[in-house]
Amino acid sequence: MSPSIRLAAATSGAAETVTAADDWFKKIKGKHRQVFDATSPHEGFPLAWARVFLTTNNETGTPDNELCAVVILRHSAIPIAMEDRLWARYKLGEMVNVNDPITKAPxxxxIYWNSQPGDLPLPDMSVDQLQKRGALFCVCNMAITVYSGMFAKKMNLDADVVKKEILAGILPGIQVVPSGVWATNRAQEHGCSYCFAG
Known part of the structure; x- marks a missing residue:
């Protein structure tokens, strides 16, 4: 599938999520707000920086209820939003160059959800732990559509079926948004300062 065809296909499901996603951004609250734009797993730094934002604000006198960290998972960062079974089925570790610290293999x-000791460089920086502190996570529908097409072609599957399976395997509390760049704009419109998270 050519890049232009993939891009056209990726826009087809976006309209379904626009209303829900716009409403989701109303959850952004607090005195200090920052959006972390994650385009790759980047060795977990998008999560580490969200944790550092929350923790250093705590250390300087601002509690979590006055903070909002928004992490946008787009491009090759989208596997961070996916259940273990999708990582296994679609070999996501191999695709995005993430090795398991225990096995040393892709x-x-x-490893970013319900993390085991040694998975991540900082304690309490997994998605679920950050969510408990009020951090918000969203994932790019356009990237999901593009990667679904790539997986379908490689595995001789139907792209729509693959996309449905991926959407069903998005982790709890993570909002699907029309695109990551759309979400980056919306977060800033809701008062978030911008941080490129790799």
Whole structure:
């Protein structure tokens, strides 16, 4: 599938999520707000920087309820939003160059969710732990559509079926948005300062 065809296909499902996604951005609250634009797993730095934002604000007198960290997972960062079974089925660790710290092989589980000791460089920086502190996560529908087409072609599957399976395997509390760049704009419109998170 050519890039132009993939891009056209990626826009087809976006309209379904626009209303829900716009409403989701109303959850952004607090005195200090920052959006972390994650285009790759980047060794977990998008999560580390969100944790550092929250923790250093705590240390300088601002509690979590006055803070909002928004992490946008787009491009090759989208596997961070996916269940273990998708990491195994679609070999996501191999695709995005993430190795399992235990096996040292390409990860077939999401090391960024319900992390085990040694998975991540900082304690309490996994998605679920950051969510408990009020951090918001969203994932790019356009990237999901493009990667669904790529997986379907490689595995001789139907792209729509693959996309449905991926959407069903998005982790709890993570909002699907029309695109990551759309979400980056919306977060800033809702008062977030911008941080490129790699």
């Amino acid at each position: 990860a077939v589980r999401n």
